[in-house]
Amino acid sequence: MIAAHHATRRAAPTLEAVAAAAGVSRSTVSRVVNGSTQVRPGVVDAVNAAIEKLDYVPNRAARSLASRHTMAIALIVPEEAARFFGDPFFAAIVQGITRALESSDYVLNLQLASRTSPSVKTKKYLLGGNVDGAIVVSHHSDTEFFSELDATIPVVFGGRPFHPEQHSNYFVDVDNAAGAAQATRHLIDRGRRRIATIAGPADMQAPIDRTTGWQDTLGGAGIATDLIAHGDFTLASGASAMRELLDRDPRLDGVFVASDMMAIGALSVLRERGIAVPGQVSVVGFDDSPAATSTDVKLTTVHQPSTEMGMRMAQNLLALLRGDPVERESILPTSLVVRDSA
Amino acid sequence: MIAAHHATRRAAPTLEAVAAAAGVSRSTVSRVVNGSTQVRPGVVDAVNAAIEKLDYVPNRAARSLASRHTMAIALIVPEEAARFFGDPFFAAIVQGITRALESSDYVLNLQLASRTSPSVKTKKYLLGGNVDGAIVVSHHSDTEFFSELDATIPVVFGGRPFHPEQHSNYFVDVDNAAGAAQATRHLIDRGRRRIATIAGPADMQAPIDRTTGWQDTLGGAGIATDLIAHGDFTLASGASAMRELLDRDPRLDGVFVASDMMAIGALSVLRERGIAVPGQVSVVGFDDSPAATSTDVKLTTVHQPSTEMGMRMAQNLLALLRGDPVERESILPTSLVVRDSA
DNA sequence: CTGAAAGCGCTTACAG
DNA sequence: CTGAAAGCGCTTACAG
Numbered sequence: 001m002i003a004a005h006h007a008t009r010r011a012a013p014t015l016e017a018v019a020a021a022a023g024v025s026r027s028t029v030s031r032v033v034n035g036s037t038q039v040r041p042g043v044v045d046a047v048n049a050a051i052e053k054l055d056y057v058p059n060r061a062a063r064s065l066a067s068r069h070t071m072a073i074a075l076i077v078p079e080e081a082a083r084f085f086g087d088p089f090f091a092a093i094v095q096g097i098t099r100a101l102e103s104s105d106y107v108l109n110l111q112l113a114s115r116t117s118p119s120v121k122t123k124k125y126l127l128g129g130n131v132d133g134a135i136v137v138s139h140h141s142d143t144e145f146f147s148e149l150d151a152t153i154p155v156v157f158g159g160r161p162f163h164p165e166q167h168s169n170y171f172v173d174v175d176n177a178a179g180a181a182q183a184t185r186h187l188i189d190r191g192r193r194r195i196a197t198i199a200g201p202a203d204m205q206a207p208i209d210r211t212t213g214w215q216d217t218l219g220g221a222g223i224a225t226d227l228i229a230h231g232d233f234t235l236a237s238g239a240s241a242m243r244e245l246l247d248r249d250p251r252l253d254g255v256f257v258a259s260d261m262m263a264i265g266a267l268s269v270l271r272e273r274g275i276a277v278p279g280q281v282s283v284v285g286f287d288d289s290p291a292a293t294s295t296d297v298k299l300t301t302v303h304q305p306s307t308e309m310g311m312r313m314a315q316n317l318l319a320l321l322r323g324d325p326v327e328r329e330s331i332l333p334t335s336l337v338v339r340d341s342a
Numbered sequence: 343m344i345a346a347h348h349a350t351r352r353a354a355p356t357l358e359a360v361a362a363a364a365g366v367s368r369s370t371v372s373r374v375v376n377g378s379t380q381v382r383p384g385v386v387d388a389v390n391a392a393i394e395k396l397d398y399v400p401n402r403a404a405r406s407l408a409s410r411h412t413m414a415i416a417l418i419v420p421e422e423a424a425r426f427f428g429d430p431f432f433a434a435i436v437q438g439i440t441r442a443l444e445s446s447d448y449v450l451n452l453q454l455a456s457r458t459s460p461s462v463k464t465k466k467y468l469l470g471g472n473v474d475g476a477i478v479v480s481h482h483s484d485t486e487f488f489s490e491l492d493a494t495i496p497v498v499f500g501g502r503p504f505h506p507e508q509h510s511n512y513f514v515d516v517d518n519a520a521g522a523a524q525a526t527r528h529l530i531d532r533g534r535r536r537i538a539t540i541a542g543p544a545d546m547q548a549p550i551d552r553t554t555g556w557q558d559t560l561g562g563a564g565i566a567t568d569l570i571a572h573g574d575f576t577l578a579s580g581a582s583a584m585r586e587l588l589d590r591d592p593r594l595d596g597v598f599v600a601s602d603m604m605a606i607g608a609l610s611v612l613r614e615r616g617i618a619v620p621g622q623v624s625v626v627g628f629d630d631s632p633a634a635t636s637t638d639v640k641l642t643t644v645h646q647p648s649t650e651m652g653m654r655m656a657q658n659l660l661a662l663l664r665g666d667p668v669e670r671e672s673i674l675p676t677s678l679v680v681r682d683s684a
Numbered sequence: 685c686t687g688a689a690a691g692c693g694c695t696t697a698c699a700g
Numbered sequence: 701c702t703g704a705a706a707g708c709g710c711t712t713a714c715a716g
Contacts, residue, residue, distance in 0.1 A: 016694095026695090027696085034695085038701060059692085060403075061402075065401070065403040065692090065695090065710080066694045068695095085436065086430065090427060094423050107451055109452070110417075110450055110451070112440050119444065130449075356708095356710085369688080372711060373686090380685060381686085385685085401709050403709080404711090408711040409712085410692075410711095
């Protein structure tokens with residue numbers, strides 16, 4: 001069962017062919033294809049008919065070479081595939097991006113990179129004029145390459161940049177501190193007084209802001225802020241952080257967790273140890289991902305509009321590519337979703 | 343904070359510039375760039391030095407237009423983003439694909455589609471000569487578009503096609519029936535006699551084969567094969583299938599589940615109902631995904647080499663694109679990983 | 685082993 | 701509103 005592939009691709013019709021069929025010049029066909037308003041309506045119809053008849057699809061390479069536009073957008077994710085795919089937050093973001101791009105002529109190029117930096121090949125690709133713009137999701141403090149990229153092509157970031165002073169970024173985010181504060185306030189209102197947090201990576205701005213929200217709210221209420229453990233947004237890391245916190249103070253009665261995946265890990269440890277949720281310990285997550293309702297005890301969590309965030313990233317990038325003015329910061333609203341865990 | 347983006351992209355060096363710097367013709371530079379062996383060593387060095395000095399990166403569009411190759415590969419996933427991202431199996435597949443592509447000049451274009459069929463835009467894109475080849479992961483019975491695509495460009499499928507007679511596919515898979523048989527045999531060896539299965543979607547070949555493996559093994563042992571419930575590979579669907587099975591026969595003592603995610607859902611229902619695993623009910627999953635060890639009771643499961651499968655898909659596609667002969671079927675081995683659930 | 689020349693399929697000033 | 705012409709940056713026979 002060995003065989004070589006024999007593609008029988010019929011030569012695709014060109015602009016030339018359409019022009020001949022419609023009885024006009026290539027220039028005119030090009031104008032119609034690109035939606036110019038400078039063409040006589042009757043001619044537009046004739047050209048469109050020819051396009052339809054020949055099933056003409058413009059050659060991207062030729063178009064790109066002539067116009068200096070690639071019509072491609074890179075989606076850069078500085079994460080291991082396992083982490084990227086393991087988190088429903090990214091699923092929603094990507095869904096939003098693809099949805100917003102559907103009605104455009106742009107295609108999406110996925111670039112998985114390591115946390116620290118893209119490969120040389122990826123860098124060359126991105127800097128080499130192969131995409132018109134980029135969306136960077138989940139960037140860490142140590143990825144300085146993005147400053148370089150940002151200076152070369154329009155880039156929209158998911159999440160407030162770690163070093164905003166380094167480059168003038170466009171980004172889409174929520175008010176992480178405010179969301180965390182609301183979650184923490186909820187724990188206090190529930191009568192909790194020994195409130196821990198499972199924080200996210202220390203090299204990303206969003207989780208840092210969430211920790212700040214937790215800290216300030218507790219501080220304002222005269223409650224200690226010593227119970228903090230870090231995870232990396234994975235379920236497993238949430239579990240081990242929860243173990244650490246319980247070992248440090250078995251009497252803790254509330255936890256604000258910086259992501260739903262980590263909260264689910266924390267819940268499994270609490271169950272494992274026979275600690276009632278929310279009876280003995282109240283738990284609030286962050287994201288409101290689909291996973292939040294898949295647990296035994298449904299998760300109370302801070303909702304962030306992930307799909308909308310993805311859509312907004314793409315829309316803002318599209319606007320930049322058009323040359324339209326765009327808000328540097330797009331801050332979308334969060335809200336507390338109260339379920340069973342707190 | 344409104345601003346338009348001002349890209350200050352310096353004009354990139356062209357072949358022409360490199361040729362001038364190296365004191366040779368464009369043809370020669372082109373040959374060096376493309377690794378021709380027909381160039382005098384000394385000249386090769388001079389050209390490479392010029393490339394290095396000028397930081398030259400070939401223009402993809404020009405190259406593509408002249409050579410009729412796009413150097414792009416489409417990754418087509420006929421699934422909702424939520425399902426695609428929710429399953430660690432896909433994470434491993436994508437990881438394998440990107441790893442195999444790293445050392446090539448190809449880039450990956452992600453095309454999320456609905457289960458039934460890609461959008462008109464995506465179809466035109468794929469059929470319009472914008473990619474040199476495609477990898478299709480998780481295809482369902484009703485996606486006839488892929489036959490058309492397969493007739494146009496080289497395509498490698500993940501998983502045995504549903505209608506193999508329709509088109510002569512290249513595919514990478516495991517022996518699903520054999521894996522399922524091994525799992526079922528293990529349950530019998532553990533003394534289980536009332537063995538159910540949570541099957542996958544009925545419109546995909548892999549889960550169908552797994553069900554067959556379960557069925558044949560039970561039949562061969564004179565055990566009834568009436569306890570079957572279907573899920574869609576998601577955790578939630580595994581949970582409800584488990585509920586259904588328990589309602590139908592509370593005395594069932596073993597379950598073979600066609601994916602780890604569904605098995606995890608099943609485990610949560612068993613725990614919810616206070617049924618001991620593996621004391622009262624033994625559970626075997628399929629995949630050996632990272633999630634298999636994230637549960638309270640570690641999952642016994644059929645290992646399939648997901649990352650290798652992804653790599654193989656990409657390698658086979660690359661070979662097809664080179665015109666090299668390729669095995670139509672690449673069947674990778676499975677193995678039973680015995681942990682705590684059975 | 686190397687170069688001059690044609691050509692890939694578009695876009696875009698430039699005239700009219 | 702429309703067309704002729706140049707040009708985007710490469711590859712690839714064709715000569716030599």
